Amino acid sequence: MSPTTVSPGGTVTINATKCQTPTVRVTAPVFGDVTLNGGRSAKAKVSSDAKPGAQYDVTFDCKGQKGTAKLKISAGGARPIGPNTPTVPRGVEAGDGGSLSQLDATQLLAGTALVAGAVGAAGVYAVRRRSGSQG
Secondary structure, X not given: OEOOEEOOOXXXXXXXXXXXXXXXXXXXXXXXXXXXXXXXXXXXXXXXOOOOOXXXXXXXXXXXXXXXXXXXXXXXOEEEOOOOOOEEEOOXXXXXXXXXXXXXXXXXXXXXXXXXXXXXXXXXXXXXXXXXXXX
């Protein structure tokens, strides 16, 4: 499921990669039942009434075997500034859906080094192949 944290009224993409059956039923208290067919993913819209800060269980039913994942509802909307003061709306929260948010600098550098190494190796291979075919 992606993202694992979503605002009320937001959309999540659901998939079940570990189930071998062609149909998986997915249920949660914050969106309607979803059926995944043939290993494909599906989108579900989270209820706008979902409680900010709450976590909900998303249940995957794979031919009678059930598994769960957690879906967290992010805090959004207006927030109080102090006692007896008006609320100020928060801006739109946008991000990468959690794909990079949990990486530290070491992991990012290691990933960058791997990509750079792959690009460099491909370049060397291309040069050697070109020079070998001209001979």
